Amino acid sequence: MVDPAQAPLLLWLNGGPGSSSLEGLFLENGPFRIGKDGKTIARNPYAWNQFANVLYLESPVGVGYSYSTDGNQPQYSDDLTAAENYAALKNFFNRYPEYRSRPFYTTGESYAGVYIPTLSALLIQGIQNGTLHINYK
Numbered sequence: 001m002v003d004p005a006q007a008p009l010l011l012w013l014n015g016g017p018g019s020s021s022l023e024g025l026f027l028e029n030g031p032f033r034i035g036k037d038g039k040t041i042a043r044n045p046y047a048w049n050q051f052a053n054v055l056y057l058e059s060p061v062g063v064g065y066s067y068s069t070d071g072n073q074p075q076y077s078d079d080l081t082a083a084e085n086y087a088a089l090k091n092f093f094n095r096y097p098e099y100r101s102r103p104f105y106t107t108g109e110s111y112a113g114v115y116i117p118t119l120s121a122l123l124i125q126g127i128q129n130g131t132l133h134i135n136y137k
Contacts, residue, residue, distance in 0.1 A: 001050045008052045008103035008137075011089070013059055015110025017076070020064030021056040024109070029054070053099075055092065059085050059115065082118035086126070089119075093134055103137050 012029070014021045026034055029048040032041040048054050058066035060081040061074045068074050093100050106116045106123075126132030 002052070004049075004053055005098075006102075008105060009099050010048060010052045010054045011104070011106045011108075012048075012054055012056050013085075013106070013108035013112040013115050015108060015112040015115070016063070017060065017081075017111045018063055019110065021058055021108075022064055025054075025056045028109075030056075052105075053102075057085060057088060078114055078118050081115060082122055085115070085119050086122040089123070090126070090132060093132070100134050102135060104134050105137050 012021055012024050014023050024030065026032075029044070029046065031044055031047040031049050033044045034041055058064035060066075060076055061068050061084060106120060108116055120136075123132065123134070123136050127134065127136060
């Protein structure tokens, strides 16, 4: 296991659309696996947190534990989802500046194959125009 204080940061997005990223955490690449009986857990020998810090982001709004506070029915589009995820990541990096210099990777599955390139375009744009200071890989 690498030192978490030095490890890269990964963003994990599930696809769907509408699939919670916690599926990845609890059923795929998180530190524990839920037993077949649904009552026990065991360490996951393939857990990604052995090599990196992993950020599981619920997206788009309304998926999993995410919610909207404005009282309106959420609107959905790939571009809007990317913009909201970009805003969330900017807030994350502002709140936790120690992650800015670490290698940052975006990854996921299924419809995240649409979410990630759309988000990546915004990340690269933010880096190029000087409004985002991260080590995006």
